[in-house]
Amino acid sequence: MPAVQETIDQVRSIDVDKYKYGFFTDIESEKAPKGLNEDIVRFISAKKSEPEWMTEWRLEAYRHWLTKLEPTWARVSYPKIDFDDLYYYAAPKTADKPKSLDEVDPELLRTYEKLGIPLREQEVLAGVENARVAVDAVFDSVSVVTTFKDELAKHGIIFCSISEALQEHPELVRKYLGSVVPITDNFYASLNSAVFSDGSFVYVPPGVRCPMELSTYFRINEKQTGQFERTLIIADKGSYVSYLEGCTAPMRDENQLHAAVVELIALDDAEIKYSTVQNWYPGDSEGTGGVYNFVTKRGDCRGRNSKISWTQVETGSAITWKYPSCILRGENSRGEFYSIAISNGHQQIDSGTKMVHLGRNSTSRIISKGIAAGFSNNTYRGLVSAHAKATNVRNFTQCDSLLVGNNCGAHTVPYIEAKNSSAQFEHEATTSKVSDEQMFYCRSRGLGEEEALALIVNGFAREVIQQLPMEFMAETQKLIGISLEGSVG
Amino acid sequence: MNLEVRQHAATGPEEAASAQFEARAATLPGASWVKELRSGAMARFAEAGLPHRRIEEWKYTDLRTAIRQLPAPASGEASGRGQPATLSAIEAHRIVIVDGGTPQLPDAIPGVEVTSLEAALAEGDPAFRDLVSTWPRGVESSVFDLNTAFMQTGAVIRVKADTALDKPLHLAFVATGAEEATLYARNILIVEDGAALTYVESYEGPNGLAYHVNTATRFTVGDNARLAYVKLQRDGDEAVHLAAIGGEVGAGANLALSPFMIGGALSRNNVGLRFDGRDAVGNVAGVQMLGARQHADTTLFVDHKEPACVSRELFKSVLDDRARGVFQGMILVRKDAQETDGKMMSQALMLSDRSEMDNKPELEIYADNVQCGHGATTGALDHNLLFYLRSRGIPESTAQALLIEAFIYEALEAIGDEAIEAALSGYAHDWVSVRRDTAE
Numbered sequence: 001m002p003a004v005q006e007t008i009d010q011v012r013s014i015d016v017d018k019y020k021y022g023f024f025t026d027i028e029s030e031k032a033p034k035g036l037n038e039d040i041v042r043f044i045s046a047k048k049s050e051p052e053w054m055t056e057w058r059l060e061a062y063r064h065w066l067t068k069l070e071p072t073w074a075r076v077s078y079p080k081i082d083f084d085d086l087y088y089y090a091a092p093k094t095a096d097k098p099k100s101l102d103e104v105d106p107e108l109l110r111t112y113e114k115l116g117i118p119l120r121e122q123e124v125l126a127g128v129e130n131a132r133v134a135v136d137a138v139f140d141s142v143s144v145v146t147t148f149k150d151e152l153a154k155h156g157i158i159f160c161s162i163s164e165a166l167q168e169h170p171e172l173v174r175k176y177l178g179s180v181v182p183i184t185d186n187f188y189a190s191l192n193s194a195v196f197s198d199g200s201f202v203y204v205p206p207g208v209r210c211p212m213e214l215s216t217y218f219r220i221n222e223k224q225t226g227q228f229e230r231t232l233i234i235a236d237k238g239s240y241v242s243y244l245e246g247c248t249a250p251m252r253d254e255n256q257l258h259a260a261v262v263e264l265i266a267l268d269d270a271e272i273k274y275s276t277v278q279n280w281y282p283g284d285s286e287g288t289g290g291v292y293n294f295v296t297k298r299g300d301c302r303g304r305n306s307k308i309s310w311t312q313v314e315t316g317s318a319i320t321w322k323y324p325s326c327i328l329r330g331e332n333s334r335g336e337f338y339s340i341a342i343s344n345g346h347q348q349i350d351s352g353t354k355m356v357h358l359g360r361n362s363t364s365r366i367i368s369k370g371i372a373a374g375f376s377n378n379t380y381r382g383l384v385s386a387h388a389k390a391t392n393v394r395n396f397t398q399c400d401s402l403l404v405g406n407n408c409g410a411h412t413v414p415y416i417e418a419k420n421s422s423a424q425f426e427h428e429a430t431t432s433k434v435s436d437e438q439m440f441y442c443r444s445r446g447l448g449e450e451e452a453l454a455l456i457v458n459g460f461a462r463e464v465i466q467q468l469p470m471e472f473m474a475e476t477q478k479l480i481g482i483s484l485e486g487s488v489g
Numbered sequence: 490m491n492l493e494v495r496q497h498a499a500t501g502p503e504e505a506a507s508a509q510f511e512a513r514a515a516t517l518p519g520a521s522w523v524k525e526l527r528s529g530a531m532a533r534f535a536e537a538g539l540p541h542r543r544i545e546e547w548k549y550t551d552l553r554t555a556i557r558q559l560p561a562p563a564s565g566e567a568s569g570r571g572q573p574a575t576l577s578a579i580e581a582h583r584i585v586i587v588d589g590g591t592p593q594l595p596d597a598i599p600g601v602e603v604t605s606l607e608a609a610l611a612e613g614d615p616a617f618r619d620l621v622s623t624w625p626r627g628v629e630s631s632v633f634d635l636n637t638a639f640m641q642t643g644a645v646i647r648v649k650a651d652t653a654l655d656k657p658l659h660l661a662f663v664a665t666g667a668e669e670a671t672l673y674a675r676n677i678l679i680v681e682d683g684a685a686l687t688y689v690e691s692y693e694g695p696n697g698l699a700y701h702v703n704t705a706t707r708f709t710v711g712d713n714a715r716l717a718y719v720k721l722q723r724d725g726d727e728a729v730h731l732a733a734i735g736g737e738v739g740a741g742a743n744l745a746l747s748p749f750m751i752g753g754a755l756s757r758n759n760v761g762l763r764f765d766g767r768d769a770v771g772n773v774a775g776v777q778m779l780g781a782r783q784h785a786d787t788t789l790f791v792d793h794k795e796p797a798c799v800s801r802e803l804f805k806s807v808l809d810d811r812a813r814g815v816f817q818g819m820i821l822v823r824k825d826a827q828e829t830d831g832k833m834m835s836q837a838l839m840l841s842d843r844s845e846m847d848n849k850p851e852l853e854i855y856a857d858n859v860q861c862g863h864g865a866t867t868g869a870l871d872h873n874l875l876f877y878l879r880s881r882g883i884p885e886s887t888a889q890a891l892l893i894e895a896f897i898y899e900a901l902e903a904i905g906d907e908a909i910e911a912a913l914s915g916y917a918h919d920w921v922s923v924r925r926d927t928a929e
Contacts, residue, residue, distance in 0.1 A: 073545065388843065403857035406824065416848035418867040421839035427850070427865040433857040 035084040038062060041194050044089045048163045048198075051170055061183035061193030068187045074350040075379045075411060076319050078292065081257060088195045088228070157210055157241075158203040162230050165201035172203055176234055180263040180300045180327070188259040188321075189296040196230035196261070204239040204270075213469050215244035229260035235270035237303065242273040244469055256281075258317075259294045268303030268330070276324075277472055279316035279479055282347050290318025290347070297324035301333035301362070309336035310353065311467045313476045315483040318347060323381065325354035328362035328393075335364040338464040340476070342457075342483040343376030343408070352382035352413075357393040357423070366397040369461045373404035373484055379411040386423035394424045401431040402460055404453065404484065454481040502559035503538045507531070509561050510638055517641060519610035526622055530637035537631040549815040549847045550757050550786040552632065556729060560701055562639050563589025563670035573661035575691040575723055579908050581659035584644045588665055589672045592644050600652030600684075606643035606675055617645070620677050620707050627761025627790025627819070628705070628733040636705045636733065640675035643704075646688075650681040650711070657687040657906065662702070664694030664725070671701035678718075682711035682739070687906050688718050693752070694725040701729045708736035710744050712766055717745045717905055721913065723752040726781070730756035740766025740795070747904050748787060749913055750777040751920060756785045763792040764800070764826070771800040774903035776913075778920045779812035779844075786815035791833075793826040796856075802833040805900045807893055808844035809924060819851040820861060827856050833863040838870065838896050840889075840924075890921040 033040070041062045045055040070081075152159045158169060165173050183193040204210055235241050258280070264272050274297075283290025293316075299308035310324040326335030337353040355364035364384065372378035384395045401410035412429045434456050442452030457480055458465070465476055499507075510531045517527060540546070541553035571587040582595040584603060592605045609617055624633075644660050662674060680686050692702055702724060710716045724730050730753040738744045748758050762771055777785045791800050806814035816835040837846035850863040870892055878888035897917055901910050 388845075391842075401852075401854070403854065403859075406827075406855075406857050408857070409853065409855045411854065412850075412852040412863070414848075414850060414865070416865050416867065417845070418837070418839065418847075419845045420842045421844060421869040422842070423839075424868045425866060427848070428862070429850070429852060429864070430860075430862040431852055431854050432860055 034087055036062075036086070036088055036195065040088055044195055044197070047089065048166070050163075050166055053174065054166060057178070057183070058194050061190050062195075064184050065187065065190035065194055068190055070187050074321050074381070075377060075413075076321060076348040076350050078319055078348075081292070083191075086257060089197060152210075152212075155208050155211060156205040157208060158201065159214055160201055162196075162199045162201045162232060165232075169201075169203070172234065173201065173232065176263070176265055177232055178263075180265060180298050181261050181296050186296060188294045189261050192228045192230060192259050192261045192296070196228040199230040199232070199260070201231075202233040202241060202243065204235045204241045206237040206239060208239045210239070210241040213242050213244050215246070227256070227258050227260070229258075231260070231262040233263070233272055233274070234265045235267065235272050235306075237267045238269040240271045242275070242469060244275050244472060246277045246472070246475075256291045257294070258291055260296070262295070262297040262324075264299035264308055266299065266301050266303060266306035266308050266333075269305045270303060271307040271309075272299065273309045273311070274299070274324070275311040275468055275472055277313045277315075277476060277479065278320075279483075282316050282345055283318040285345055291316065293317040293320045293322060295322040297322065298327065299325065299335070300327045301330045301335060301359070303333070304330045305332045306330045307334040307336070309338070309467070311338040311464065312340070312351075313464075313468070313472070313479065314339070314341040314349060314351060315479050320347075320349040320351055322351045323353055325356070326364060327356050327358065328364060328390075329358045331359045331361055333359050333362045335362070337364075337366045337368070338467040339368045340371070340461045340464045340480070341369070341378055341380075342371045342373075342480060343378045344374040344483055344485070345376060346374070347376040349377070350379040350381055352380045354383040355385070355395055356383070357386040357390040357395070360390055361392045362390060363394045364396075366395070366399070367463050368399040369464055370399070370401040370410055371404065371457055371460070371484070372401065372408040372410045375407045377409040377411070379413060380429075381413040383415040383417070384425055384427070385415075385417040386419055386425070388419040391420060391422045393422075395426065397425075397427040399429045400460070401429075402457065403431065403433045450481075450485065453484055457484060499538060500553060502556050503535075505559045506635060507535055509559070513562055513639070517639065518607040520613055522613055522618060523610045523621075527638045530634040534631045534634040534638060537634075540630055540632060546630070546788060546817065549817070550755075550784065552757075555755055555784070558699075560669050560671045560699070562641060563672050564668065565590045565641060571663050571665045573663050573691060573693060575661060575693045575721060576659060576689060576909070576912050579657065579659065579689070579912055581657040581689065582654070584658070584660045585663065586642055586644070586661070586674065587663045588667055589642050589670065589674070592642065598654065598658075600649045601654065601658070602647040602649070604645045606640065606645055606677075609645040609677070617677070620679070620709065621675070624707060624733070624735045625737060625761045625763040625790075626792055626821075627788075628735040628759045630733075630759060632703065632731045632757070633705060633733045633759070636673055636675060636703045639671070639673035639703070640705070641673050643675040643677075645677045647679040648681060648684040648686050651683040652681075653685040654687070657689055657909065659689045659691065662690075662692045662704070664698075664700050664702075664728075666695035666698050666700075666725075669698055669700050671703055674702070674704040676704070676706040678706060678708040678716075678736075680708070680710045680714045680716045683713050684711065685715040686717070687909070688716065689721065689909060690719070691721040691723065692730065693723045694728055696725045697727060698725055699727045699729070700725070701731070703731045705733040706735075708734070710736065710738045710742045712739040713741040714739065715743045718747065719904055719909055719913070720746075720748045720758075721916075722748070722750045722756060723916070724756070725752065726754060728753045732757065733759045733761075735759075735761035737763045737765040738769045738771055738798075741768045742766065743770045743772075745772045745774070745903055745905060747773075747900070748775040749916075750775075750779075750785045750787070751916055753785070754783060758787045760787065761790045761792070764795050764798040767795050767797045769795070769798045771798070772903050773800075773802045773804075774900040775804045776897045776900045776917070777805075777814055778807045778897070778917060779814055780809040780920075780924065781812065782810070783812045784815075785813075786817070788815075789818040791818070791820045791831070793820065793822045793829045793831065796826050797828040798826070799830045800832070803900050803903065804835040805897045806835070806837040806846060807840065807897060808837060808846060809840040811841070811843045813845040813847070815847045817849040817851070818863070819853065820863070822852075822854045822856050822859050822861060824855040827858045829856065829859040829861065831859070831861040835865045836896075837867040838893065839867060840870070840893075886925040890925055893921050894918060
């Protein structure tokens with residue numbers, strides 16, 4: 001298995017204290033002053049030349065945020081965040097927006113190069129014909145460059161930054177923004193609604209099958225900058241779109257806050273596939289530093305026969321608090337959630353999903369694989385519920401946990417609520433360790449301990465890895481190897 | 490998700506509790522250490538109030554809205570006479586407590602000491618004190634504090650080392666309906682090393698009376714001892730039943746705990762058990778059969794503190810009409826509890842479209858060499874099975890009854906005492922028959 005060999009090489013080449021993506025790019029940036037108040041919210045809105053209603057919307061969100069308390073129910077612990085000690089806006093300094101890649105600051109391009117982002121078409125996947133990945137790269141909150149837009153436009157697909165969408169398609173944004181995750185939803189969603197800097201906007205018109213995988217790379221670069229991404233994806237009737245999101249962050253000592261909101265809307269017969277690979281800086285081997293990832297992701301299967309599928313690979317961040325969910329409103333709608341969550345070192349993950357069945361005959365499937373190593377804690381928290389009028393709904397849930405070492409914890413907290421008799425819910429969870437027999441077998445074939453572990457864990461998570469788009473699959477297998485580095489021996 | 494916890498004004502029942510405590514404190518049984526315990530518990534209750542849905546463990550059973558009034562503690566003198574109807578056909582050593590009065594104790598049983606709670610509280614044996622005041626995780630709540638503040642009757646049972654009883658010991662609580670009161674019972678059950686006991690605790694009362702039962706039973710199972718513990722709740726249809734059951738299991742011991750809930754308008758069992766020695770086995774098999782607007786909640790906490798213990802939790806709910814069943818189970822495996830084998834399963838059979846089942850089976854694991862799993866299913870009766878039975882000439886209602894009884898039988902089997910199994914099976918059969926009669 002060549003992919004596994006690659007994993008092993010990666011594991012060897014990377015020292016746990018030298019995070020692969022830990023480097024800074026020195027670019028001047030424009031910042032709003034520290035702290036948060038109505039003026040800052042207005043400043044952000046003005047900076048982005050937003051319409052009046054948008055400014056009001058943000059302010060309303062901000063006022064809601066003030067009335068909310070930080071959630072404490074997740075099984076994570078961290079020092080109190082001083083929300084007044086953060087910058088809420090930072091933009092790379094460019095006088096005019098670049099017209100093509102050649103005009104982009106070479107510093108930036110070099111950063112992407114180091115990260116291995118396939119910005120140029122020829123770099124996407126050598127040797128694969130017609131493989132195209134459109135990248136809307138977000139560098140410190142502002143979309144700097146968007147490629148492939150023209151080709152997408154031919155199909156009528158809108159793929160742009162959300163600030164651009166606010167200028168050019170305000171009616172679409174106004175109709176859908178906040179319709180899945182309202183500004184009152186939770187502490188971090190309200191915060192995000194008030195101060196979000198940028199993010200991606202996708203609209204796929206009726207009957208269109210998006211010809212390529214859409215992808216965004218988020219990155220946190222500016223010191224002490226909380227990053228508040230906002231993503232809105234709308235798949236109109238009968239359309240299909242697959243969206244990829246991958247994240248890396250430079251190394252730093254101060255904790256970073258990341259509170260994104262992702263909203264997906266699938267109308268009749270539409271399908272959205274959303275894949276994430278998240279490998280932000282998890283903190284050093286002592287557990288200091290690292291990103292706080294408090295994300296609200298929710299999809300709304302609004303139409304009949306609509307489908308939303310979440311696939312996530314969570315390997316980074318010091319703290320992850322993330323529950324990509326599906327509101328299954330449409331008749332015969334379907335929600336899927338595939339997750340691999342790997343925690344090592346002192347990472348804390350509290351992640352899972354919600355499948356809220358409101359429509360008749362809606363179905364959902366949850367496959368969650370948690371791997372805990374080192375001193376980490378890894379929690380699956382999920383809700384499956386059937387409304388009284390949602391007849392004949394079905395859910396299948398499987399959450400498996402694997403423990404590597406004796407200082408970590410694996411937890412499962414499912415909530416299963418059936419409000420009618422025709423709902424058929426099945427839930428299974430297991431926790432076990434890597435068996436000595438499996439290790440022995442691999443070792444006897446000449447594999448080292450870490451290589452063997454990477455192989456076994458890749459096998460354990462296979463069902464989820466297979467759901468990933470091809471270009472993410474290889475990356476994920478490498479990531480699993482890297483993430484488990486230092487956990488055995 | 491992120492709702493603020495507001496300071497609330499005390500509700501009627503909460504104010505009533507404080508007033509009742511002031512009026513009764515002086516006459517409640519116990520030496521000075523008990524009085525301290527009581528006032529401490531009452532202070533905690535006054536602070537916290539009744540549990541409500543913002544408290545995670547009470548998410549599905551919000552007592553602040555469900556309990557409209559808190560009847561005064563039983564006077565203990567209302568009737569004093571009366572015999573239990575529940576399990577009366579079972580041959581057993583029987584302790585009977587009627588309307589919260591003084592326990593009627595059985596004739597002397599060799600190797601067993603039985604006293605009343607009142608007598609035990611008057612003394613200060615330190616081991617007994619510990620059992621009254623320290624409980625394993627999973628049972629604490631403000632309802633339990635209320636029990637500590639008001640505990641008035643109950644039995645203290647000690648089965649001496651290596652004693653095996655010839656027949657079950659049955660502790661029967663009877664509410665005659667002479668007064669609409671709250672029964673506060675506290676029982677202590679000590680099974681010493683190597684002893685074996687089958688213990689049944691039953692609750693019964695009349696329909697149409699909104700009485701309350703607030704009961705707590707603390708057990709301890711010594712090394713290599715065996716305890717089969719059956720709890721049968723057949724309270725009246727308007728009764729509120731709040732219970733805590735908790736204790737430790739020693740090395741090599743075996744505990745079979747079987748809560749069976751069939752009565753009451755609102756019931757909640759908090760069960761906490763902890764493995765204190767290696768190689769112990771804990772088997773919790775519960776059944777709840779609910780109809781009308783009944784609400785029953787079993788919340789279970791299994792604490793694997795020591796290595797190589799086996800725990801099995803099986804929970805069966807049958808829900809008809811507008812009933813609501815809740816099962817919350819937690820298996821905690823501590824860092825040193827290697828080689829733990831834990832399996833938890835909750836299954837619900839929903840007979841009506843308006844019934845509701847909420848399941849929350851949790852795992853919290855800190856040891857790596859373990860096998861743990863849980864499962865949860867909810868669904869209606871299998872149409873294929875029904876069809877099969879009907880194709881064999883069995884009428885639909887009988888076929889349904891057969892399937893329901895078969896569904897719960899798996900949990901009843903765990904008790905290990907045929908006579909009791911048969912009796913419980915009989916209650917289940919009656920429940921199904923009543924349901925069938927109304928359907929026809």
